[in-house]
Every structure is written in structure tokens, then in C-alpha cells.
Amino acid sequence: MTEQALWPRYATLADLAAIEAVPLESRGLPESTYALLSRAARRWPDRTALSVLPSGAQWREPRQRTFGQLLADVHRHANLLHELGVRRGDAVALMSPNCAELITATLAAQLAGIAAPLGAGLSRQHLGELLRRCGARVLVTAGPDLAPATWDTAQALARDGLVDTVLVLAPTAPAGALQPLPQLDGVRVGYLADLAAAANPSVFAGDLPRPGDLAAIFHTGGTTGAPKLAAHTHANEVADAWMLAAGSVFDEQTVVFAGLPLFHVNALVVTLLTPLFKGQHVVWAGPLGYRDPDLYQVFWRMVEHYRIAAMSAVPTVYATLTKYPVDAVITSLRHPMVGASPLPAAVREGFQKHTGSTLVEGYGLTEATCASARTFPETPRPGSVGQRLPYQQIKTIAVAADGTWRDLPAGTTGVLAISGPTVFAGYVTGRGPDGYVLDGLGKLTDGWLDTGDLGHVDADGHVHLAGRAKDLIIRGGHNIDPAIIEATLLAHPQVTAASAVGRPDLHAGEVPVAYVTLAAGATVTGQQLRDWARDRVPDPAAAPKTVTVLDELPTTAVGKLYRPALRMDALRAELDAALRGIAGIHDIHIAVEGSRLVATITVQTTAHQAAVKAVLDRYAIAWRTEVKQ
Template identity: 70%
Template sequence: MNADLQWPKYAGPTDLSAIEAVPLAARGLPASTYALLVRAAATWPDRTALTVLPDAARWREAEQRTFAGLLGDVHRYANLLHEIGIRRRDAVALMSPNTAELVPATLAAQLAGIAAPLNGGLSHQHLAQLLRRSGARVLVTAGPELSPAVWETAHALAQDGHVDSLLVLRPTGAAEPAPDLPSLPGIRVGYLGKLAAGQDSAVFIGEPPRPEDLAAFFPTGGTTGAPKLAAHTHAIEIADAWTLAANSLLDDNATLFAALPLFHVNALVVTLLTPLFRGQATVWAGPLGYRDVPLYGEFWKIVEHHRIATMSAVPTVYAVLAQCPVDADISSLRFAMVGASPLPAAVRENFQARTGITLVEGYGLTEATCASARSFPDAPRPGSVGQRLPYQRMKTVRVREDGTWEDLPPGHTGVLAISGPAVFPGYVTGQDEHGHVLDGLGKLVDGWLDTGDLARLDPDGFVYLAGRAKDLIIRGGHNIDPAIVEDALLAHPAVTAAGAVGRPDAHSGEVPVAYVTLAPGSTVAEQDLADWARDQVPEPAAAPKTVTVFDALPLTDLGKPYKPALRADATRRELTEALAGLPGVLDVDAEIDDGSVIAVVRTSGDADEPAVKAVLGRYAIDWRLAGAS
């Protein structure tokens, strides 16, 4: 990379136009994630690249790798994959909590073929579906020492014939002899480190990837619960990581903290690829990441010891850290990044008041590689999730009934659309003789990505989110952002999570209702919560008709809020009440089909079907009748 073009000034929102005055193609970015690593190893061979903690309790016993050492491991692992038969169009699945071996294994999979990270917490059915779709026959997986549950899942997938090879990872810093692994007929099973020990660490024996080659397949949570597989090329991962690395607020000596799992794009792009551009060090938490409870009691000491400059986490992490006494010198922590879900104002205020550290919001999605907007700690825009990143274009559109788009001017709320060098080429829908088949599945329109998020843009390119398009509650033609209701309830001291959806209504089409979880020991009544929300929401139409307390709100297999399940519950409750007293109505259920809710009314032989249909006809919902089972 040309030194004059490498790092433009990028410290505030006014720098964007000067950055974009130079075309991205003129900046000489590396051709692939492998080329990026080679460049880092040549520039800073002896500098520490990775510090991996075995777990929070033993954070002082970390394992380290230099940039040159990381490249050597990647070469060994990639050469083993090549020897097994992995080529450029072959996917390698990786299913493991974070460990020192997983980082180079992920980069090696992108070098030899295509990395396909999997969340080991997904159902067996979904994992098998993703393996089939990716075509991966090699699975890099946690072993019995590292994660017994993931190992059991991997073993079962192999037994069912979904993979041909299990390459097993050990815990960080494992000193005891590795336990024997079971043999499986026709399946290669062995420890990755041992199998790769004899491979060449100096060079990759295969063909290196090109910018347009596929680099990774990432499961996306979506709104239906069934993950899709988003394809990334090397070019889009490099482009997105460079725009983050260009941050002038962090110098080459900055150290990042990473605790999100590597099946998440944030972990790959923000805390693995981005530091490679600047030779920055990354401290990786143990396999449980932010779910490791002892981490919070040690966190500020870890920040002081490693001189952490920045970190990335979700709002719930900062809510917990705000309650942890600052018992160390954390002056190195320049700012903390937050994203993935809306940041409640109370969390921001508490964290910043307790720590003095600014929370910087960002916005992104897997289909746009990872990050698409960033904020600036010294130039806050209240209510915004940040300014669009360089070279990414954004607009808001109104989607007409025929599916065509109408562009909206700045300041108008519509569906947020993104174009530019980070937009993905499509979802993996299958394979043919030419390789993987990619399809935008309606999300790509003339090079623009339909994010599914409602937003408005200001003239400076700052994004103000207004909820999910599919989650919008439309009450008698009046649009209600569910976040208004959720924010009101989250302001209640007893509420720990909230989800608002539309409940079918015979007069208004739908009305807002809410579901919440409470802090342990709280006994606040549902009606009291509804009264609280009514007093807090900015408009009467948004006041929830009911508030229902759940032990836990439904999530997708990828851990994202699953609104269809709440809409299904609201539909069932409304129709059960509306049909009460009609003869022959046995019960009401609600099914979810690709994110849509279908009411199912079960009736007996003496049901008055015309009367039942007349009631159902009052609602703008899909429904069907079912006989008694």
C-alpha cells in the first residue's frame, strides 16, 4: 500500500469528503485476507498480534502469537486443508468457541478455500442444513476438553454423514496430554495442531485467493429463525476492514479487546482483520467471551494490564460493566464501541458516568460485510448510530405495493438501502458445476441492499434508525415504531428486556402490545407496567394495550430477538378472546411460516363455521380452520 494513500485523516465527520476524493481502487489495498496477513507479518514480524486468554480466571496465563507466528500457523493449517483436498471453491466449516487455534484456523480456511463459521448452539437440523448448503465436508470443531457440548454435536453430525473430516481444537494453553478421540468409520478424526505439525510454515502450497474469490459464508439471523448463508468475497472483507482501520483515533500501538465469537462478523472483521492493517494487538477473551461471569470482576484489571484502547460489545455487556467498580487504571481505554441492538439511554448514561469512557455506536449487518456506519466520540450526534463509512452509499426508500422503490429525500424515514464495496454478492442457495449459487433473495436491487431497517438520513450521512420494516406497527394507518414502546418500558427499573409488536385488531388493523422480562425478585404487576408505558410514550397511539411478563423473550438460534414468536402469541390471545363462546371452537394456535403468522383455529364437528369465519374475517390476518385431532 502507498504510504501517502494508506491512512487519510479520519477523526471526525467532516473528513469523509476528503477521503472519498481519492478512489478506493487507488489506495492499493491487499488482494485478500491472506495478502493482508502476509503484509502484516513482513512489516511487524516480531510484534505481538494475538494474546488469547484461557479463561477469565486465568487471564494472566495467556498464550501469545506474533504476526510472523500467526502467518506460520495459517500456512500449516492451510497446507493440511490443501492436502486433504480443499480447493478454492470448497467450504471448510468451523464450529468452536474462541481458542488460540481457532483464529489461524479461520484465516487458513479463507486461504485454502472458503471459511464457513457455525454457531455450535444452533439446532442439529439447522447445522445440517447449513453444512449441506455450504457443501462443507471438513469440520474444524471444538474437542471434548474445550466444549463437550459442541464436540457432541460435531460427533453426531459426522455420524449422520454430514462431514468426512473432524479437525479437533484444544483449549488455549492446554498442557495435559490430549485425550484419545473416538474413531468413526470412514471419517478422518484428529487434532488439528498435531495433524498440521509437519506441514510447511513458510509458504502456502496452493494458489492464493483473488479479490473476487469467495472468502466466507456467514449464517444470518434474519427474522424467520432459520439462518440463511451470506457470502463474502475477499474484496468486501478487505474494503470494510480498511475503512475501520483508517480510524485516526487509534494509532499503530493500540490494543483491542475481543470477546465476541468468531462465527460473528464483528469478531472477524473488527477484531481480527482490522488490526492486521495497522499491526495492532488484540487480546482475545476465553471461550465463553462475555458470557464468562468471572470476566466482569477482572475486566478493569485486564484493561490496565494490557493497556486496552478500545473494545466492542453489545449493550447488555455495558449494562453489567457499569455496575462493576473501577478498581484499576483504565486511562488507556480511548472509547468503547457498541452495536448489534439499540442502546438504551440509561445504559449509555450509567456506563459513561461510572467509567468516564464514551460509548460509540455503530451500525452494520452481515449482508454488508459487517460495519456500515460509525460514530465519533468527540463529535456526538444524539440519536444517531453513526455516519456512513467511506465509499458506502446510503439512501432511504419507500417500497411501493408492486415492489419498486421510490427514493426519499434526506430527513424522511424509509427503508434504509446501502450500496458500495462492502455489499455482499448474495446468499448461498446451492451448488452447480460452476461452484456455489448465489441469490440476493430480494434483498439486492440494482446493486443496492435492502437492509430491512427503517431509518432517516441527515445531510451529513448520519443514520437514525427507526425500527425494522417488518416490525412496524400500523394502527389505523398510523405508523408506530416499536422502539418507542420498548424504550418506555426499558426505562422502568424492574424491566430488563422488552419487545413490542402489533396485535390484530378488528377496528384498527393492529394495536401495540408489549412483552417484557423482569429483574430477579421483581414483582411489578402487568397493569402497572402498561400504565407506566402509557405515561412514558410520546404519543397516545403508541401506548401498549397490554404488557405481558415472560421469563425470557424469544430469540433466534443466533441470539437475535425473534418478533414473529411474539406476534404469534399476540394473535393467539386476541383470537382466543374474540372466538370465546362460539360453539365448537376448541382452541386457537398461531404458526410461523417464513416470518409470517398464520392463525389456526381448531374446531369440532358441531362448530358454526360461518360464524367462525365471520369473526376471523374482521381481521387482516392469514388463518385456516383445522378439525379436531
Template identity: 70%
Template sequence: MTDTLLWPDYTGPADLAAIETVPLEERGLPETTYALLARAAQLWPDRTAITVVPEAARWREPQESTFAELLAEVHRYANTLHRLGVLRGDAVALMAPNCAELITATLAAQLAGIAAPLNSGLSRQHLGELLRRSGARVLIVAGPELDDQSWETAQALAGSGLLDAILALRPTGATGSAEPLPTVNGVRVAYLAELARDGEETCFDGVTPHAGDLAAFFHTGGTTGAPKLAAHTHANEVADAWMIAANSLLDEESVIFAALPLFHVNALVVTVLGPLFRGQPVVWAGPLGYREPALYPEFWKLVEHYRVAAMSAVPTVYAVLAQVPVDADISSLRFALVGASPLPAAVRERFHEHTGITLVEGYGLTEATCASVRSFPDAPRPGSVGQRLPYQHVKIVEPESWEELPAGETGVLAISGPAVFAGYVTGRDEHGPILDGLGKLRDGWLDTGDLARLDEDGFVHLAGRAKDLIIRGGHNIDPGVIEDALLAHPDVTAAGAVGRPDVHAGEVPVAYVTLAPGAEATQDELRAWAAERVPEQAAAPKVVTVLEALPVTDVGKPYKLELRADATGREFTEALSGIAGVEGIDVGIEEGSVTATVRVAADADQALVKAALGQYAVHWTCVVAGPQVTH
């Protein structure tokens, strides 16, 4: 294949039309993620593929592997899985913080079977459900040296009869003898690297995958509520990785920085598969990635040392970096991509003023493999997350009728193309995983659940999550307008707006913020500030609450369900304040919805509780010494 066929000129929005004159199937993309790795090892065998830092304080002591070494290690690991009985349609679960062995194991799981990364922060109940749904009987997990909590969870899951094998990983750069592993009745327990040490490294002994075979199951959702399991094919991942790699601003010498957890699609597609296309070296942060506080004081020196050219992170990371003194030469950093949640204008401006680097927004979701929209540093489009990626298509539809809306009108964003996932895994039968779109797929189009509009040039402008809309008396309020108003205040570092239950309006807007160190802005001052700057008075927050930190998921996405739960708890506490016998209110999150439990004394008047809370559209339960009352 020629370079011009595989790598068209793609520097700005005007290039999209020319790129799509060549059908994607004629560009000669590798068929699978394994073929992609094998191609890289053939083209650049001696070039450094991955540089993995053991921890932030030891960023000058990495473990390195060339592309040829990475392929050999993947062969050894995949052959080990094959010997353990993993076949093409079998899932292999992986649960560990980032380390050198996890990168190899993830690629090996996609070669031998289907990779099913897990977030160890999920409850054991949810992890067990994901194992059952995926059918995974082999778990590759952090050993006791790497993460003792993950290791304890793995033993508990095995003790419940969910696993046939537990394969432990050691920390990056570990030396000396590994800690002995306990026995678990009926379960194979061993270190993966030890099992694979003498394995075949020149080829894979099993059946290699094809483009339409399943490559990975990624769970999607917050840290509570039952996660869904999205299935990606090899063709999905290869196509999306190529769309990301087809970026003329970066070349083969460009060093990519990776610090997001490998249970997130961005880490796999953007910082593992994408760089394989061009043989770009990737520098991986320590096990905690961006969640390690010690990384930030060292970050700019790390960029200078490794000549990092591109990085990908969430807005909260850039908000922190905008406050870290630039104490090194960071001229190599040309491409700083931000995604996962909308980028506040204040964060963009502060980061640019602080570093001189323009943040490049993108948009994607697990159900579309990873990325679907990108922007361009040399062609800014204020308020937009960018233009659709080549061969993906977008439209705005009315949520009920699914009728396409014209440019400028806000509706639900829908996506089609080669990156749209195969469906959610709902179970298994004798033929393998059972997939179902669960209402998210309509005639080849993916319902993203995100509100957006397209401008006349086809750029996507997000307007929030459909489920995050604040509906005040039938009037839709975008929480983003409230957050933008608060982020314009010099003392505010982060903001989140949600709906608080209200007897008269259904819900009213309230906001939560964090402040810069030493800031003295009061909650009343911030509420007045926002009221003067929101586009309509209906959007003025009734209350602004200052917190030490806003809740986020493990990859840094804002987690607004916790804010909604807090707002509900405050409203219910006020509504019940005059009723004798109310002992407390517990607000939680179940199946993605806020629920409340009211604890009352045995002699409390339950009728008064019901009268006070029955006017709210929130599920609640009254717990007393006798029977429970549920609404």
C-alpha cells in the first residue's frame, strides 16, 4: 500500500471531502488489532514501542519494549491463554492499574479471544455480574504487589465460583522473586509472566481473528448502577484507530503520552492502537495515571525529557495543569486532546494562557468505539467539539419521532459508520455472546443520548446529556449555561449544575463549585454572579454550594448523579424538617436513578411523611420499626 493511500492529507476541516472520495475498504487497513501489531513489528522492529513509568517519582526509570519485543510478548501471553482453554469466542477479563504487563495482556486477550477490561472500583456485585454476562472464566488481575485490593477482589470472585483461572500481574520494573500466591480450590492461580516465560513467541498457536470477530467488551456507565457491556469488533477498533492516526499534524517520530486507565476505550484506541499505525512511541504514566498527585509537579519535566508531542486527557486534568508552573521546555507538545466531557471555556483559556498550547476538543463514546468528532488547533470553531471523523456520519434528530432536524436546531445526536458498536452483551448461548442494541441502535444509527446541534458547516455543538437536562416546569435548561457562568468567576475552578426536586416546578437548577486555594467567594456571591450571567432567569441557580471536590468517575468524567443525590437529600431534609419522629434521610443511586430512604421512629406519623414527599417525582422508602412504605 502507498503512504498517500493510507495517509491522506488531513490537516484541516476542508480535507474531509477529499479523504472520502476513496472508500475506506480501499485504504488497505489491517484486518484486526493483531494484524496491526504484526505490521508495526515488521516495519519498525527495533523502534521503541512503549516506555512505561513505574510511578511518577521514578519517571526516569522506565521499562521499554520495541515493537518486535512487544509482538513476541503478546504471542507468549496469547499462547498461554490458549493453553488454558481460551478460544475465539471466549472473553478474558482484565482488572489492574496500568502497567507494562497489562498493555501486553490486553493485546494478547484480543488475539486469543475477547478482551474484557474491568474497573476495580466497581462493586464486587457489579464485577460479578459483568463476569457472568461476558462469560469470562479467566481473570488477568493485579497481583498483591501491584494492587492488593484488586487481588483481594479477585480471590473473592474466584471463591464465588465465577473463575477457572486467576493470572496475576507484577508492577512495572519489578525485580526479585514474586510474592507467593495462595491456592484457591478449583482455580488455577499463577503469575501470567511465569506461565508465559517459555511459551512460543514467533506465532500464535490458535485461530487468529478476522475483522468481524469480537475484539473487546467495554463496560460503560458510572461508578454505581448496573454497567452495560459494549461489544467492539476488530473492524470497529482498527477503523477508529486509523481515523485518529490519520492526523497530518503528527508524524512517526511524535511521542504520545498515555495516562488514562486501560479499562477506558480512550486508553486502548488512542494510546495503544492508534500509535501502532505509524510506529509512534508511547510513554505510559504510572499505575494511577492522571490520578496520581505526584505526577503533576513532575509533568512538564517529563514532557521535556521524553519530547512528548501529543497527550489526551479530560478537562479536570487540564484544569490542574493550568495551575502547575511550567518549569521545563515543552515546545515539543503540539497536540493536547481533550474529551470525555465538555470543555469549559474558562479551562481552555487558562490552559492556553498558561502554556501557549491550544486544547483540541474531541467527542466520542464507548458505543462508537472511541472517537467520532475532532477539532483542529489551526482552525478553531468556538463552542464546537469539532467535525465528524472520516467515514463516520452524524445527524440531529427529534428524540421521539427520530426525524432529522435542520442545521441550527437542537436535538439528539446520532452517529453511523464503521465505528458503531455491535451491541450490548446481554448473555451467552451455545453460539457465544448474545448482543442487543437495547434501543440505542436504529437502522444503523447510534442514539448517543447527547443533545447537540450542527452548524451550517457540519460542526457539532454539544448541548449536554439528554438525561442531564434540567426541566423546570416543562422548560428545558442546559446545565452548561449555568456552569459556564460560574466558571467565568476568577475564584471558581470547577462547576456542576443539576436539577433539585421541586414541588411546584418539578425541578429547579442548583449548582456546585470548587474554588481555587485561598479564594474567599461566598455561596451567595456566586449565586448572584451566576444570576447576572445566565442567558435567562429560569436558569439562575437557586443555590450554589461550595465543595472541596466535585464527584468524578475513575477516568475523570463529571459524575452528576452524586450531585443530584446531594440536592435531593437537601430538599427532602428541608421538606421533612417540621415532622416529628423523622430520624434521618439516606439518599443513594440505584440503576442510574436517585432514591431516598427516610428513617422514622415507630410512633412517627407516616401520613405526614407521605404528604410531604408524595409531591416529588423521586422514588423513596419510609423505614420504621414495623412495615415499610414504598413510593
């Protein structure tokens, strides 16, 4: 296929119909993520592909690789994995903060087998369960010089007999000789670079992946408390990356900044795979990513130095950046992208005022590979998270108690459902003689994915969110299953019932808070339970900020837990604290309106309205003010 077929015009809202008039299979997309990388290396062998920063403080000292060098590195690492016995249906676990070697190892894992990224912040028990479920016997992990705590966890997992081989990653720019590695009984341990040094850099020795083969399995939040592994095919990832690359956000001169961790689908699809389509230079943050305080001190100078045009981050990153004066020329920054959690209006407006750049909003989820909708800053649609991407269909449905679906008319609020080439293959539920056993677990029906998100789709394919049908708490883009918090609290001998919900938060979008009931004669306090849960919850991000003791948890007329009442209490508590210093507030009322919570603030004068607005615009919540008559 010609480049013209691969790159249709996609600059305005009106281009969608013309794009979809040509079948996707006629576009000539690469067959796999490896084929995508190989194409880039053939077309731009000497162009810089990566500039990986050792840290925020060392932003002028990157480790750089051309596309040709990147392909050679991937060949070496993939051939080592093949030598270790990794085949097409075998998972390779990757547990490390971002570094130069992790980028290469992730692509190599998708070439030799299946990449299974793990968040190192999860508990050892949780990580062990994920390893058992994915069946990975090779673990690629941060070494003692890169992330000592992660290295300690990796050794513990190896001693538990969960892996046979541990391939150790070094820092992007080691400060001196690397620490020697210990011997672990029955486990092969070595630095990845050393073990792969003699491997063939020119060609991969194994079978090449095909479009329907699995490329990656990502752990994602669920509603049962058990870890879920969502399986992506190579066709899923290539199609989603192409949909983003086809848009006007990316051209060959676009330099992309990457600061999200590679165990997150956004980092993989948006900032690793998508730039390969047009040979774009990606500047990768150090191992702390957007959590590196040094990064913010120099960020605007980095934008000027590298001519950064696009980046992808969660709302809290953009809110933080507005606190730092723009001390450089940042006219190159044209496409800052935001997603993963609701975007407060004040963050959007504040960032645009501070920088002159308009945020490109997006919507997606792991089960639909990554991105399913994006905004066009030149033609804003207030209240929308964007128009659906090409070849993805989005509709609203009503889900009955028995699980059956009913389509809703266009413009009607319901549960969003997605179909198309990015819908995942299913969750890993086991392993049989022919590979992984995959199951939609009730989320897939005739090729349509139940997203669990509430919203509506307008006539132009714009998606408008209206809350979540599922109970996940989203903290800074990190999905938290309330069930793991509840199970932790229920393990306390004095707790008889527990429920966790999200409370709005200026910095993280949401934070988890919990409500409990206690046994007769119990003496434990909410603060003691908060501390108790903090030390035991499997995912540190899920540690509840507060634990409130109630006489009983709210229930419906038929005795089911009524979470909206707890969310109302959590929202009121947050607003009470946020508005405490403003005079003239008569009342704060929280109510359920349709599928969302709405706060009504009654004030004494219109002047007080302005003060309240300045505070509440910083939250991604629905609210209104009324002047007391």
C-alpha cells in the first residue's frame, strides 16, 4: 500500500466519514508491533528515536538511540529471550521504573513472546498472583542500582519459586560499576545487557508475531478484588497507535515527551508505539517520571531545548506545571494530551492561560487497548472528551439485571459500549494446551465491550461522560478496586462491614476513603483502622485517606449497599473543608441527579458565588450555586 492510503486526511471532525469509507484492512497497517518498529528502522535508520533521561536533574544528559540502533537492541534482547525458551505464547514479566533498557525489553518481549508489565508498587502477594496467572517464568526487573525496593521484591518473588530467570536492568546512566548480583538457588540471574551482548543484532531467530497473536497482557482494576489480566493482540495495539498517529496531533517533526510508567497502556501505545509510525523523536523522563520533583523545576527549559510538541499526562501533572513560571520559549508545545481521569475545568483553563497551549482530551480504557476518543482543540465541543477515533464505534446501552443489553437512542445517557479493532481479546482466566484461556467475563457481547462508564454520544460521534457505572476509584489515573480496601478492613477482628468509595481530591482527582461498622464492644478508632489498612492493603495507592465508623452502612430498600450515599458524604466532607475559609456560605447540599452527584452551594450574595466558583472549578465535579433569597 502507498503512504497515501496509510495517511488519509484527518484534521477536522468532518474527516471521519471519508476515512471510514476505506476499510481498515486496506490501509496497509504493519502486522505487529515488531513490523512497526522494523518499518521505522528501514525508513529512518539514522534518525534519533529515543532520548532517555537518567533523571530530571540530568535532563541535558540523555542516552540516545537511533531507530536503527533501537531495532538492533530489540533483536539482541529478543534473541536472548528466545535462547531462554520464550516462545510465541509465553509471557515475559517486566517490573521496573522506566529506563532505556526497559523500553527495549518491552518491545523485545512482544517480539519473542508476550509482554506482561507489572507495577512494582503492588504488594508481593498481588504480584505473585499476577505471575501465577500469566505464567511468566522470566522476569525482567530493575536492579539494585536502579530501584532497590523493586529489586528486593524481585528477589523475594524468585525465592518463592515463581520465576526461573531474572534479567536485571541497569540505570540509564550508571554512576560507576554496577553492584554484583547475588546467586539465587535454582534461578538464573544476570544483567540483561551482559547476557544479551553476544546475541545477534541483525535478525530475530524465532517465529515472527502475526496480527492475531497476543502482544501484551496488562493488569487492570476489576470489581471482584482479584487481579485481572487484559490481553491485547498485535492488531489491537497497531490499530490504536495508527488511529492516533493518523491525526493532526502527530507529524514527523513532532517531538514527544513521555513520563508515564510503561506498565500503563498509555505509555506503551501513545508514547512508544504511536511515534514509530512517523519516525518521531521521543524524550523519556527518568525512572520517577512525572513524580520526579526535579522535573518540574526544569520542565519548560526542557520543552525549549528538545522542541517538545506533544506529551501525555494525567490532570494532576498539568495542574502542577501551572505552579512553575514559564522561563523558556515553549511555542513548540502544541499538543499536550490529557486523560485517565476527569479533567477539572480550572485545570484546563489554568494550563491554557499559563502556557498558551490547549489540552487535547482523550477517553479510553485498557480493555479497548488505550484510546477511543480525542478532542480537536481548534473546534472545541464543551463537555465532551472527544470524537470517537476512526473504525471504533461507540453507543450507549442499558444493562438489565440478567446481564442482557438493550441499545439506547442516540443522545441518550447509558452505559458506553465500544466495538472495533481495538477491543481486547478478553481476560486471562487460565492456560490450556493451546495457550491462554480468554474470557470476556460478561464485558463482551457480539464484539461490543461494556466499558462500565456512563455517558452519551452525540450526532457527530462526540462522547460525553456522565460518571461511572462501575465502582472503580481513579486516583491520578491509577485504577483502584474498592474490594481490595474492603477485604483488608474486613480482616480486622473488630470490623463487621466495610465499603470504600472515591472522594474528590485537588491533586489526584480522587482518593479512596472507607466506611466501616464495628462489632459490639469494639474500641478501635477510624484513625487506627486507617493506619492498620495502610500497612496491609495490597496496593499502596489504595490505602484509604480516612476511615469513618458508622452505626450501619446505608442500604437500599432490598438491603443492598447504597454506595451513592457514601459518595455523597465523602463529597460533602471534601467541600466542607475546601470552602471553610469562604464567608457567606449558607448551605452545602449533595444530591443524586440521574447518574451523577451534584453539589448545590447556597450563598448569601453574588460576590460569594464568585469565591465559591474559584474553588470548585478546580474539581472535576458537578456543582451549582444559588443565592439565598
